[in-house]
Amino acid sequence: QDEILLGSDHHFHLIGSYGLTEAVARVQQRLGNPPPVVDGSRRRGVGFAIAMQGSGLAKIHEARVSLRLKPDGRYELRTGAVDVGTGSDTTLRQIIADQLSTTVEAIDLIAADTQQTPFDAGSYASATLYISGTACLRAAQELRSILLHQASQLLNVPPPDLSLSSTQVMGPISLPLTTLAEKAIAAGDTLTVEQSYAADASTLTFAVQGVEVEVDLDTGRVTVLRCVQVLDIGKAINPRICEGQAIGGTVMGLGYALQEELIRDSQGQTVNPLFRTYRLPLAKEVPPIDIEFIEQPDPHGPLGAKGIGEIGTNCTAPAVANAIANATGVRLYQLPMTPERVWRALHERHDP
Known part of the structure; x- marks a missing residue:
């Protein structure tokens, strides 16, 4: 099996x-x-x-993350996960970069600040990549869907005909991420997502x-x-x-x-x-x-x-x-x- x-x-x-x-x-x-x-x-x-x-510890360890596209076209990840020498500050952003077709360098990180970051149960039990990483993956997938939907409405192009690059939405007509963020803010739309994850197994x-x-x-x-x-x-x-x-x-x-x-x-x-x-x-x-x-x-x-x-x-x-x-x-x-x-x-x- x-x-x-x-x-x-x-x-x-x-x-x-x-x-x-x-x-x-x-x-x-x-x-x-x-x-x-x-x-x-x-x-x-x-x-x-x-x-x-x-x-990780199933049904116990919970991780929450926040991810957004900023007005300058860069992304921002907020996570309570603590990099204790495991390189998680890098690998969590790699997961996001993979989904958003960007680079690790284009993702600003705010981590382990209880005033600014969402809850994370902690760096233990071989859990950070598995638990926090899944929360990051889901957040990136949700944000990607939102960005393509917003761009689709602005460009009048179906979402399946659009894709993301590091600086713009690509398609028959391209749209810089900075312009997308500017227009979304002007329309009162948010380009911020939050996700949480606690593994069942x-x-x-x-x-x-x-x-x-x-x-x-x-x-x-x-x-x-x-x-x-x-x-x-x-x-x-x-x-x-x-x-x-x-x-x-x-x-x-x-x-x-x-x-x-x-x-x-x-x-x-x-x-x-x-x-x-x-x-x-x-x-x-x-x-x-x-x-x-x-x-x-x-x-x-x-x-x-x-x-x-x-x-x-x-x-x-x-x-x-x-x-x-x-x-x-x-x-x-x-x-x-x-x-x-x-x-x-x-x-x-x-x-x-």
């Missing part, structure tokens, strides 16, 4: 596009499955993991990751040599931003897997609150990371897109744990897998 409901009817998770099988094959092809390498006290192994992540993004690690049996130190991750994300609205999200998520997952841990004393106070004592991955420690996307447009997302904000992190820790087990035969169940924990696990295996 093209669409599968996981669990009972109230679960709200849907599989719209499904590229998991292809993703598994591509990771295996890229990483291969070399046998563990024995080099003195060091052992090498590979591990794989699969994860899925819903796009959350479509699933899938990821497959493979890693190769080297484990020092004497010290328990784990070195990740390379990472390969293939993600089924529907349509990539902005492939470069998607790649940045996936790489950043992988690095976050490496810290989660191997070194990041808050340590508290008997009074519950954090004893390592500084970057000097709370170890984040450093740039020099990041291994080569290969990212690839499976692009099969999802019927539930805007222009076929699905969320990518969290899925890039989910596979890393289990893939590293599997690689350590492949290299040493020892399975670890606690994160982070620090040298001490790996060393203890290795020695407990040999203790009577």
Whole structure:
């Protein structure tokens, strides 16, 4: 079936596009499955993991947007969505630009200002592109229809014979957007639309990751040599931003897997609150990371897109744990897998 409901009817998770099988094959092809390498006290192994992540929270997360054509012929988007480093300020405008046949640069943005922007539930749960993006898509489609209808009346040309460009309405007779806006304002018409969206279902993004690690049996130190991750994300609205999200998520997952841990004393106070004592991955420690996307447009997302904000992190820790087990035969169940924990696990295996 093209669409599968996981669990009972109230679960709200849907599989719209499904590229998991292809993703598994591509990771295996890229990483291969070399046998563990024995080099003195060091052992090498590979591990794989699969994860899925819903796009937004169905029936909970609501996004509202406002879109208008300004008198100067530029567009203005108002949204409460917050760009927290995900590039959503760009991708939301890309969705609109696609529908209005214009450029991102021609769309002015007012975002995350509670006095000036409509409500948005927030930037979380891999929801901004999926939820806010759909609201933007619907707003752009409605505004496009209004603009062509207004131009049709002014030019006496049927709407199907008209189209939008970045600066004018095109047809047998062309009409600059500035003139269209001027005449609409003079007639008391509004060229502003508002749309809201709350998804009935959350479509699933899938990821497959493979890693190769080297484990020092004497010290328990784990070195990740390379990472390969293939993600089924529907349509990539902005492939470069998607790649940045996936790489950043992988690095976050490496810290989660191997070194990041808050340590508290008997009074519950954090004893390592500084970057000097709370170890984040450093740039020099990041291994080569290969990212690839499976692009099969999802019927539930805007222009076929699905969320990518969290899925890039989910596979890393289990893939590293599997690689350590492949290299040493020892399975670890606690994160982070620090040298001490790996060393203890290795020695407990040999203790009577």
